[in-house]
Amino acid sequence: xxxxxxxxxxxxxxxxxxxxxxxxxxxxxxxxxxxxxxxxxxxxxxxxxxxxxxxxxxxxxxxxxxxxxxxxxxxxxxxxxxxxxxxxxxxxxxxxxxxxxxxxxxxxxxxxxxxxxxxxxxxxxxxxxxxxxxxxxxxxxxxxxxxxxxxxxxxxxxxxxxxxxxxxxxxxxxxxxxxxxxxxxxxxxxxxxxxxxxxxxxxxxxxxxxxxxxxxxxxxxxxxxxxxxxxxxxxxxxxxxxxxxxxxxxxxxxxxxxxxxxxxxxxxxxxxxxxxxxxxxxxxxxxxxxxxxxxxxxxxxxxxxxxxxxxxxxxxxxxxxxxxxxxxxxxxxxxxxx
Numbered sequence: 001x002x003x004x005x006x007x008x009x010x011x012x013x014x015x016x017x018x019x020x021x022x023x024x025x026x027x028x029x030x031x032x033x034x035x036x037x038x039x040x041x042x043x044x045x046x047x048x049x050x051x052x053x054x055x056x057x058x059x060x061x062x063x064x065x066x067x068x069x070x071x072x073x074x075x076x077x078x079x080x081x082x083x084x085x086x087x088x089x090x091x092x093x094x095x096x097x098x099x100x101x102x103x104x105x106x107x108x109x110x111x112x113x114x115x116x117x118x119x120x121x122x123x124x125x126x127x128x129x130x131x132x133x134x135x136x137x138x139x140x141x142x143x144x145x146x147x148x149x150x151x152x153x154x155x156x157x158x159x160x161x162x163x164x165x166x167x168x169x170x171x172x173x174x175x176x177x178x179x180x181x182x183x184x185x186x187x188x189x190x191x192x193x194x195x196x197x198x199x200x201x202x203x204x205x206x207x208x209x210x211x212x213x214x215x216x217x218x219x220x221x222x223x224x225x226x227x228x229x230x231x232x233x234x235x236x237x238x239x240x241x242x243x244x245x246x247x248x249x250x251x252x253x254x255x256x257x258x259x260x261x262x263x264x265x266x267x268x269x270x271x272x273x274x275x276x277x278x279x280x281x282x283x284x285x286x287x288x289x290x291x292x293x294x295x296x297x298x299x300x301x302x303x304x305x306x307x308x309x310x311x312x313x314x315x316x317x318x319x320x321x322x323x324x325x326x327x328x329x330x331x332x333x334x335x336x337x338x
Contacts, residue, residue: 010148010152011034011148013152013155014030014148014151014152014155015027015030015031015034017155017156017158017159018030018057018060018061018151018155019193020193020194020195021064021155021158021159021162021165021191021193021195022060022061022064022191022192022193023060023064023191023192023193023196023197024192024193025056025060025192026056026057026060026061029053029054029056029057029060030053030054030057030151032053033049033050033053033054033057036049036050036053037050037136037144042136044132044133044135045133046133046136047124047133047134047135047136047140048124048125048126048127048133048134050124050144051121051122051123051124051125051126052121052124052125054121054124054147055121055122055124055125057151058112058121061151061154061155061158062089062093063188063189064165064189064190064191064196065093065096065158066089066189067165067167067168067189068096068161068164068165069089069092069093069096086113087110087113087114090109090110090112090113091110093109093154094106094109096161097154097157097158097160097161098157099153099154099157103153104149104153105149105150105153105154108146108147108149108150109150109154124143162195165190165191165195165196166195166196166199168185168189168190169186169190169196169199169200169203172185172186172190172200173200173203173204173205173206175206176206176208177206177208177209178208178209178212180212183212183213183216186200186213186218187216197218197240198240199240200240201240201241201243201244202240202243202244204244204247205247207248207251207252210244210245210248210252210255210256211252211255214255214258214259218241219241219245219259219262219263222239222241222242222263222268222270222273223237223239223270224268224269224270225237225268225269225270225271227269234269236270236271236272236311237270237272238272239270239272239273239276242272242273242276242277243276245259245260245276245277245280246276246277246279246280246283249279249280249281249283249284250283250284253283253284253285253288254288256277256280256284257281257284257288257291257292260277260280260281260292260295261291261292261295263277264295264296264298264299267299271311271313272311274296274299274313275311275312275313275316277292277296278296278313278316278317278320279316280292281293281296281320282316282319282320282323286323286324286327286328286329287329289320289323289324289327289329290324290329290332293317293320293324293332293335293336294332294335296317296336297335297336317336320333320336321333321336321337324336
């Protein structure tokens with residue numbers, strides 16, 4: 001199997017916009033489809049896999065667009081009463097994004113909803129009974145190029161109205177205690193990106209959200225450090241989830257401690273996250289702060305590079321030593337000091 005070629009500027013633009021506007025998942029699905037299409041020796045099932053990956057990409061995109069389309073869907077239903085729900089949603093998207101229904105982008109998008117055509121992505125993904133996988137034909141190559149035109153155009157227009165997607169997080173942020181539906185809405189309709197989930201956690205103040213969010217895995221995938229192969233340069237990313245943990249640590253110390261220890265167990269190297277957790281430990285009762293510091297000390301001993309020199313972590317550990325020593329946790333304080 002040959003390595004994939006580097007993607008071109010149009011695909012890079014699509015990938016970057018998917019990552020920013022929709023989330024890392026949609027961007028990854030799309031990037032893998034590009035990799036499959038650019039292999040010099042295609043897989044036997046490339047067309048099926050690409051169809052499935054594009055289906056996931058498009059469904060992710062429309063899940064994020066859906067809250068913006070709701071006011072238009074009722075109008076679209078009245079005007080297009082004979083159309084099926086998926087096509088009505090696409091027509092509403094065209095209207096919302098100010099894309100003419102006679103444009104090439106609209107033609108490609110609406111073709112995806114025509115069950116009798118070869119365009120629907122479910123047909124591209126699924127096998128044909130027990131027949132051999134469909135090979136890459138000229139027709140499939142045309143389809144692939146048109147998908148690039150579609151995604152590039154839709155995401156370009158989406159960028160102009162992207163600020164409106166924060167309406168949904170704002171509605172959720174107003175609720176002190178979330179329902180199951182609220183959590184599902186956050187998972188499925190708010191972009192898993194800085195613009196969506198990042199905005200939500202940056203502005204979340206209610207501690208009663210913590211356990212439901214934890215149960216649904218919102219603290220499972222922090223951004224790790226980017227480290228060059230020689231270990232000379234590295235980059236850390238802010239994670240709004242860990243900053244939220246710091247804000248609610250005084251209200252939910254045991255829950256925050258549990259999440260913090262789980263993050264240590266996964267051995268992420270993003271120092272900014274541990275910096276937030278160190279600030280959180282300062283807000284915990286001393287016996288819980290001591291447990292956090294004991295686990296943090298193990299992590300520090302195993303660290304492969306002196307990343308902490310470049311952050312506030314040494315200062316925060318100094319504060320933790322003073323805090324623990326003043327609260328009868330002297331042994332732990334001495335262990336950290338050593």
